[in-house]
Amino acid sequence: MPAREGTYGLIAEFDNPSDLVRAAKQARHDGWRRMDCYTPYPVEEAAEAINFHRNKVPLITLIGALMGLAAMFSLETWINVLAYPLNIGGRPLYSWPAFIVPAYEWTILWAGLSACFGMLALNGLPSLYHPLFNAPNFRDGATTDKFFLCLEALDPKFDLESAKAYLQTFQPLSVVEVEY
Amino acid sequence: MATSDIKTSDPGIDPKTGEFRVIGPGQTFRSVTEKITRIVLTPHTPLGWFALFAFAGGGATVLLVAITWLFLKGVGIWAITQPVAWGFAIINFVWWIGIGHAGTLISAILLLFKQGWRNSINRFAEAMTIFAVVCAGMFPLIHVGRPWLGYWLFPLPFTMTVWPQFRSPLLWDVFAVSTYATISVVFWYMGMIPDFGTMRDRAQTRLAQYVYGLLSLGWRGSTRHWMRYETSSLLLAGLATPLVLSVHTVISFDFAVAVIPGWHTTIFPPYFVAGAIYSGFAMVLTLAIPLRKFYGLHALVTERHIDNMGKVMLATGFIVAYGYGMEAFMAWYSADHWEAFMFWNRVYGPMGWSYLVLIICNLAIPLTTLWSRKLRTNISFMFFISLVVNIGMWFERFVIVVTSMYRDFLPSSWGTYRATKWDYMTYVGTLGLFTALFMLFVRFLPMIPMNEIRMMLPAAKITPKKTAKAGD
Numbered sequence: 237m238p239a240r241e242g243t244y245g246l247i248a249e250f251d252n253p254s255d256l257v258r259a260a261k262q263a264r265h266d267g268w269r270r271m272d273c274y275t276p277y278p279v280e281e282a283a284e285a286i287n288f289h290r291n292k293v294p295l296i297t298l299i300g301a302l303m304g305l306a307a308m309f310s311l312e313t314w315i316n317v318l319a320y321p322l323n324i325g326g327r328p329l330y331s332w333p334a335f336i337v338p339a340y341e342w343t344i345l346w347a348g349l350s351a352c353f354g355m356l357a358l359n360g361l362p363s364l365y366h367p368l369f370n371a372p373n374f375r376d377g378a379t380t381d382k383f384f385l386c387l388e389a390l391d392p393k394f395d396l397e398s399a400k401a402y403l404q405t406f407q408p409l410s411v412v413e414v415e416y
Numbered sequence: 417m418a419t420s421d422i423k424t425s426d427p428g429i430d431p432k433t434g435e436f437r438v439i440g441p442g443q444t445f446r447s448v449t450e451k452i453t454r455i456v457l458t459p460h461t462p463l464g465w466f467a468l469f470a471f472a473g474g475g476a477t478v479l480l481v482a483i484t485w486l487f488l489k490g491v492g493i494w495a496i497t498q499p500v501a502w503g504f505a506i507i508n509f510v511w512w513i514g515i516g517h518a519g520t521l522i523s524a525i526l527l528l529f530k531q532g533w534r535n536s537i538n539r540f541a542e543a544m545t546i547f548a549v550v551c552a553g554m555f556p557l558i559h560v561g562r563p564w565l566g567y568w569l570f571p572l573p574f575t576m577t578v579w580p581q582f583r584s585p586l587l588w589d590v591f592a593v594s595t596y597a598t599i600s601v602v603f604w605y606m607g608m609i610p611d612f613g614t615m616r617d618r619a620q621t622r623l624a625q626y627v628y629g630l631l632s633l634g635w636r637g638s639t640r641h642w643m644r645y646e647t648s649s650l651l652l653a654g655l656a657t658p659l660v661l662s663v664h665t666v667i668s669f670d671f672a673v674a675v676i677p678g679w680h681t682t683i684f685p686p687y688f689v690a691g692a693i694y695s696g697f698a699m700v701l702t703l704a705i706p707l708r709k710f711y712g713l714h715a716l717v718t719e720r721h722i723d724n725m726g727k728v729m730l731a732t733g734f735i736v737a738y739g740y741g742m743e744a745f746m747a748w749y750s751a752d753h754w755e756a757f758m759f760w761n762r763v764y765g766p767m768g769w770s771y772l773v774l775i776i777c778n779l780a781i782p783l784t785t786l787w788s789r790k791l792r793t794n795i796s797f798m799f800f801i802s803l804v805v806n807i808g809m810w811f812e813r814f815v816i817v818v819t820s821m822y823r824d825f826l827p828s829s830w831g832t833y834r835a836t837k838w839d840y841m842t843y844v845g846t847l848g849l850f851t852a853l854f855m856l857f858v859r860f861l862p863m864i865p866m867n868e869i870r871m872m873l874p875a876a877k878i879t880p881k882k883t884a885k886a887g888d
Contacts (some may be wrong), residue, residue: 272638276445277876288639294647294651311583320579341659342595344658348599348602348603359638363634366636375617381444382447
C-alpha cells in the first residue's frame with residue numbers, strides 16, 4: 237500500500253452481527269461502494285450485504301490441481317520410459333496405471349497449496365500493518381466480539397462530517413475516524 | 417439409556433431436543449475467547465504441565481538414544497531378520513499414521529458433512545495428526561538402513577542419473593505420506609490464522625504480540641478475506657478427504673501387492689482406512705478427556721463430543737470386524753493351502769496370543785459396550801476404552817506384519833520374532849516425542865478454534881429486528 241496521509245476511513249462499531257448486516261445493506265443501498273465489514277468470525281450475510289459473492293480461489297485451486305497432475309504424470313513418464321528405463325517383471329515401460337497414484341497425490345498437493353497461498357495472495361496477506369490497527373477500539377473487538385463497518389475515504393461519496401453523521405444513524409456503539 | 421431417562425434438569429442437556437449440548441449454556445463471544453486464549457497467554461505455566469513435559473521429554477530422549485545407536489550400528493540392533501523382515505518399525509509406522517487419520521477426518525470430512533460438533537475438537541485433532549505423522553514418517557527413514565541416502569526416495573537429478581521406480585507401492589507411499597504431511601500442516605496453520613489474530617490482540621506482553629502478530633500474517637477479519645478464507649477451507653477439506661482415504665489405501669498396498677499369505681488380499685484398503693479412523697478416534701479421546709479436565713473445557717468439549725466419538729468408533733469398529741471376518745472367510749473360501757495355514761497359524765500358532773489380544777481389545781470390549789449411551793457418556797469409561805482400542809490397533813498391525821511372515825512357505829525357514837530393547841525404546845520414544853510436541857502445542861497455540869466456536873453461539877444468529885445484547 238502506498239504511503240498516504242490523512243483519513244483512511246470511518247469505522248462504526250456494533251456489538252452484534254445483525255446490526256452490522258443491516259447497516260452494511262443500507263449503506264450499499266445508499267450508494268456506498270468502498271467499504272468493508274470486519275467480524276470476529278465469517279458472517280456470510282455481511283458479504284452479501286456489501287455485494288461480495290464470488291472469489292477466485294476455486295479457479296486458482298483448479299489450475300494448481302491440473303498443474304500438479306501434469307507435472308507428476310509427465311515426470312513419471314519421462315523417468316520410467318526415457319531417462320531410466322527399468323524392466324520390472326516384463327511390464328511395459330509406459331505402465332501408466334501405476335503412475336496414477338503419485339500423480340493423484342500431487343494433484344491434491346498442488347491444489348491444496350494453491351488454495352491456501354492463492355487465498356492469502358488474493359487477501360493481500362501477509363500485511364502486518366494496516367491503518368485499521370490504529371483505531372483504538374479495533375484490536376480489542378474485531379478479533380473477539382465486536383462487528384465493524386468501515387466506510388473508506390477513497391469512496392467518492394466520502395465526506396468526513398456527513399459520513400460520520402450517516403453512520404450515527406445506525407446507532408452504533410461508536411464511530412471512530414481512522415488515520416493512515 | 418433412552419432419551420426419556422435423561423434428567424432434563426442437567427444443564428449439559430438441551431431441553432428442546434434431549435440431546436447433549438455441543439457447547440455448554442451461557443457462553444458469549446468474549447467468554448469463549450477468554451477461556452481459550454487464557455490457557456496460552458497466562459504467564460503461569462501449571463506445575464503439572466512441567467511435570468508431564470519433563471516425563472514426555474524423557475521419552476523423547478530415549479528415542480534420541482535409540483536412534484543414535486541405530487545409526488552407529490545399523491538396523492541389525494532390531495529384531496528384524498529372515499523370515500520376519502519387517503518388524504516394529506513398520507508396525508509403528510502404520511499405527512502412527514492411522515492415528516493421524518482421525519484428525520483429518522474430523523477437520524475435513526465432518527466439515528463437509530456440516531457436523532458442527534467437530535468445531536471444538538478439530539484443532540487439537542489436527543495437531544494430533546501432524547505430530548503422529550512426524551512420528552510415523554521417521555520409521556521408514558530410519559528403517560532404510562542408510563538414512564543418509566533417504567533423499568534417493570525422491571526424483572532428484574543426481575550425477576549418477578539413477579531415478580526412482582514408479583511402479584512400486586513403496587514409492588507411492590513416499591508421495592502419499594509427504595503430501596499428507598504437507599496438506600495437514602497447511603490446513604492446520606491456515607485454520608489458526610484468524611485465531612492468531614485474536615491472540616495478537618489479546619496478548620499482554622510485547623514478545624507475544626510480536627510472535628502472534630507475525631503468525632497471524634496481519635489478519636484483520638475483513639469480510640472479503642473471510643469469504644475467500646471460507647472457500648479455501650472448504651476446498652482444502654474437499655481435497656483432504658480423498659487424500660486421507662488414499663494415504664492408508666496406499667499404505668495397505670505396501671502389503672497387499674506382496675504375495676505373502678495374509679497380506680495379499682483386496683480387503684486391505686477399506687479395512688486399513690477404517691482401522692485408521694478407529695484408532696485415531698481412540699487417540700483423540702485419549703487426548704481430549706485429560707485436556708478438558710485439566711483446562712476446564714467442559715463447556716466446549718461436552719458429553720456430546722465424547723458420545724459422538726463413541727458412535728464413530730462403534731461404526732468403524734464394525735468395519736474392522738468385517739475385515740477380520742473376511743480374512744477368516746477368504747482363508748477358507750480361497751481353498752489356498754498357504755492362506756489357510758497362515759490363518760490357522762495366526763490364531764493357534766505360537767503367536768496366537770497376539771491375535772487374542774487383538775480380538776479382545778478391538779472387538780470384544782468396545783463393540784459390546786459402546787452401544788450403551790450411558791457408557792458412551794461415562795468419561796472414565798471412554799478413557800479406558802480409548803486406551804484399549806489404541807492397544808488393540810497396535811496389535812492389529814503386529815498381527816498383520818509378524819504373524820503373516822514368521823512361518824512362511826518352507827518349514828525349514830520358519831522362525832520367530834522377539835523384539836529387542838532397541839525396538840521397544842524406539843517405540844516408547846515416539847510416544848514421548850508425540851506427547852512432548854502435543855504439550856508444546858497446548859501451551860503455545862490456541863487448541864480450540866475460536867472463530868468456529870463463535871459461529872455456533874446463539875448470539876451469532878442474524879435476526880431481522882434489533883436484538884438484545886450479544887451473548888444472550
